[in-house]
Amino acid sequence: MGLFRKRKRQGGKIQEKQAVEQEGDSLSSQLDGNIKKIKELTGNTDDVMYRSVTIRGNYRLLLVYIEGISEVDRINTVINTLLQSNENEDLPVLNENENLINSLEERLLAISRCSYVENTDDLLTELLSGNTVIIADGFTRAISCNTPGGKRRAVEEPSTETVIRGPKDGFTEDIRTNISLIRDRIKTPDLWYKIKKVGKQTQTDVAVMYINNIADRRLVKEVVERLESIETDSILESNYIEEFIQDETYTLFPQIQNKERPDAVAAALLEGRVAIIVNGTPFALIAPVTLAMLMQTAEDYYQRPLFVTFLRLLRTFSFFVAMLLPGVYIAITTHHQEMLPTVLLFSLAAQREGVPFPAIVEALLMEVTFEILREAGVRMPKAIGASISIVGALVLGQAAVEAGVVSAVMVIIVSFTAITNFIIPTYNLSVAVRLLRFAFMILSAAFGFLGILAGLLILLIHLAGLRSFGVPYLTPMAPFILSEQKDTFFRFPLWALNARPESLNPENKRRMSANMKPSPPKKESS
Template sequence: MNVLNGKPAKKRKHKHAPRTEPKKPPQPLTESLDQNLSLIHGELVENVDVTFRYMTNEVRMAVILVEGIVDAGKIDRDLLQTLVKPGFGQRDNLSGLTGDALLTAAADAVPLGMVKTVNTVEAIFSGLFGGSAIVLIEGCSQALAVNVSGGEQRAVEETTTQTVIRGPKEGFNENLRTNLSLVRRRIKSPKLASKMLLMGEVTQTEVAMIYLDGIARQEIVDEVYKRLSQIETDAILDSGYIEEFIQDSSYSPFPTLINTERPDVVVGALLEGKVAVMVDGTPFVLIAPALFTRYFQSSEDYYQRADISSFLRIIRFVAFFLSMLLPALYISITTFHQEMLPTPLLISLAAQREGVPFPAFIEAILMELTFEVLREAGVRMPRAIGPAISIVGALVLGQAAVQAGLVSAAMVIVVSFTAISNFVVPYISMSISARLIRFAMMILGGSFGLFGIMSGMMLVLIHLESLRSFGVPYMTPFSPLRLSELKDVLIRAPQWAMIHRPSTSNPANTKRQSKGQQPLPPQQPEGGGQEGDGS
């Protein structure tokens, strides 16, 4: 990618260590059924779920499938019953057919849509473990891979991490094809492009990159595909694996990729010119590029009125900064800047801290670490008792600590409000960033007071300005300043006012809708009377 937003993007250096085991050349199939089966058995270790079915219909055949990932109804009803019919149910006999003609006759007879030919052992295993049934026929140097994927899988349900009051309730599941269909149902356009990649030398995980052709900027599409294609690893088990391979700043506390399990969020991002990456086996989809302000926008903002959505966004920004700075501000003011407090409040705080044996900094660190332990315990505990443990633990420990004189009541209030503010941010990846920065701010506040906090915030801002997400400045549209895009940042303008797409979209297709769609009250007829009243 050459230049985005007026600045050259940094070149990424990819250094791959030589693989200890060089890749074997593909093993082609032969015309002998027994020899092909021998090649497959030679590569396949003992597996109880791999089934071989042998049959004869004027020619010898074998069907290979993996139980549990195929649809048993399609296997029995559509595949096996077709293959055992004389002449595959379409011809008088097969004795005059050989080679490719025999394979074509079998493919034409199978009443299933996705049938393709494979000619290597590696391609057979790729299709076999991807949910296809493999049909080998005596005299054919190719095989049929018939897509009969199915089996037990989680249904499309409501999301658990990004819930909304008003809006679609569907969420992605672990099946890649299902997730692609959820996006396709919402974007019925031939411009919706998807590219499939196979990742993981061992897991052979399917990964799909989707975008809207003509809306997404081609430089971004090429960069995402380049980074994905350069991944060399044994396993891809979740989109988090890919996130660490393709993100811009691995050591930054701020995320540079959005992850979501909501189809409407992905569709909204695609319509803005972004690229989505789906991974088979996980409901979480990656969206690139990611901007700092995007983490404070919820999909529900676009389903509510503009004034309500704008108010909620401001609340989120305020809560984010409170979750980062509130404990540090309390420590610095009570330790170094007592003159900033009103006298009655200062006396009240002094009275509360009279029996506390620790300075404010140690007190805050202990309380924050205790709450982090309780939060992690609530997540890891069984679902039936996890919330109860978190609530009871926080109440009991907080009250007991105050009564024992280990911490002050004001510190419990500060830590509790900080934790509540942390949950306001819609994306947990950004709320985790606030949790990490909070401890650094507490150290600076406890060491240098407000001067340390201000210095820390300056470093955070400088770091944010230096970040890029696939070549796009992280702080867009604040820096570089883009006035036209401020309609959807701190506040959300009405839908009819957001005419153009963000700068991440294709420069040739930035217009999203027509002007002049603001609703206006009906005009009164001349004379001041109403139509049809006889005046």
């Protein structure tokens, strides 16, 4: 239990929060009083719409909804249903308080999901979620009908995680769409999720999703508890959640993965992980996560195993190149020239002739320039962004060499490092590598390879100490788990990956029967 240290610390907070919560004022039986109250609470905002309907000649009903976030077509259907009850004769006795509301609700249920609202707080929440609230004169109970709408982006190809082979749909900003995209892929009743409202002001829908008989119960409980402990006024993106619930803040390495692809989230759920889907962002969170996982892509399982193994080794190599190459270059050219082949040393020395700065300054200059170009490329308008950043890099690089400010090799080093950095599939991991590169450059300038070695050791110790929801970050390398090696640097054929990751402690360990290797049909013995 020592793994879940965070939970103990926050046990007290949850109870406090419940005590603070108050029930809002109950509704008045006077319709005008209710209208006044709503107007008062919403500051008489213009987009709150009131439409009154009279049924049975003497019963005044009021429909309240917010224009823009509710769907007018559905509201009209609700009104039509209400008006139809005029002709209906066999309505129950009217003077009993609840009967009108009950009968109306029964009728409305046929066209929409409805529920009762009894106080102003709930009423406002329903309104702000895009629902229509029906208040009847003389009753203290209102009906809320599900009529959310408004403009939403359609399901499109994810822009941050493109694949050559694999599904092309990505999450949108709408949590319902996102959940349906996952439901579409996993059609088991065991796919469970609970939506919670997080954020005092934003009241953002946050869904914790898992597969009941696969995910570790303690893990689910832990995720839910951490979510519930969040007390903030706003959740605008899944990173808000991430920063509140991650294990360690002062580290460059992400301990929760974000994914834009429903297939990747589905795969994680099937491994026994938990997904957190936040309304208003196409990025779903996956926890727990390991460093090895951040180096993998969804497409790893859609391509041939041998090729994927090659790609994974390539990524691992690139990870180290992106982090160490400028540092190694500085170390070799300023501390360990004896390591270079003689002829290469000549050409490196020739290029450094006339370069005014020490190698470290030269490297920092180029790296910082590149980082500026990169950041500028993100900010620039899409139409000119790509061309300007390429032109900037080429022109700046070439001109700098010709002007004798930096050597040509340094431009090669910096651009190669930059390209290898893009191979890392997870953006927030590649950011970590980008920053570490600077640390290694300074270390190598001061101490040569000794500095790089020391830096790598410190990094290793740091990584070995990180945990993501109780799972060590370097799993399955440290702690070493033999069975998970099949899907870490190597990617065995899918029929060989017959067990879920042990490190997640899944309730159900087997994915498939043991011997799924395809083989020619056995001859029937005659």
